[in-house]
Amino acid sequence: MPIALLIALLLVFRVGGAYTSESLPNIVPFAALFFCAAVFARACPLLLPAAAFAWVIGGPVTSLIQGYQVFGMIDVIILLAMLVCVMIGYRLRGKTTFLPLVGGTLLAATFFYLSTNFYSYLADPAYPKTWDGFTLAMWTGHPATHLPTWVFFRNSLCANTVFTLMFVATLKFPSLKTARRFGLEPIAASH
Numbered sequence: 001m002p003i004a005l006l007i008a009l010l011l012v013f014r015v016g017g018a019y020t021s022e023s024l025p026n027i028v029p030f031a032a033l034f035f036c037a038a039v040f041a042r043a044c045p046l047l048l049p050a051a052a053f054a055w056v057i058g059g060p061v062t063s064l065i066q067g068y069q070v071f072g073m074i075d076v077i078i079l080l081a082m083l084v085c086v087m088i089g090y091r092l093r094g095k096t097t098f099l100p101l102v103g104g105t106l107l108a109a110t111f112f113y114l115s116t117n118f119y120s121y122l123a124d125p126a127y128p129k130t131w132d133g134f135t136l137a138m139w140t141g142h143p144a145t146h147l148p149t150w151v152f153f154r155n156s157l158c159a160n161t162v163f164t165l166m167f168v169a170t171l172k173f174p175s176l177k178t179a180r181r182f183g184l185e186p187i188a189a190s191h
Helices: 002-019 030-039 047-066 071-092 097-121 130-142 149-172
Strands: none
Touching: 002 071, 002 097, 030 047, 030 071, 030 149, 047 071, 097 130, 097 149, 130 149
């Protein structure tokens, strides 16, 4: 049941993000999800397949809503970026303290942002293939849009960090019996 709920939440994030791309762009914590799924893969082996399933199902729907082709080269770039997020998570397995988890999440989200925006810079003819075009792709944004790309980056960092903190806080909650399975000590209840 929790995996079905997770898949449903991820689909809501993915599809809902397509509808709110102007008002709340990139509030989608997929980098953190794939990162956390790898960090806690031994304790929760279904988390990574559930994340992948939600991403694969939600991707075509999101593309249709936003008017893009259902599967294109950007999807391959996103998949490769997600694999790097997983690799970062696997490197941090066993390090379940605050700093490595938040640092790993920020690294994963930053890599995801840089790789997808770099692809946009290379593939989109609206970006001149100069230093100015590169900074336009990485910071200012597409000339036809209203929001600069740094807003997407900021929102991505926030969404991914909040997701990771909520994920870990849930595991540290004293009433959860699974906290020790994840290598986390529950917070002792004060009397």
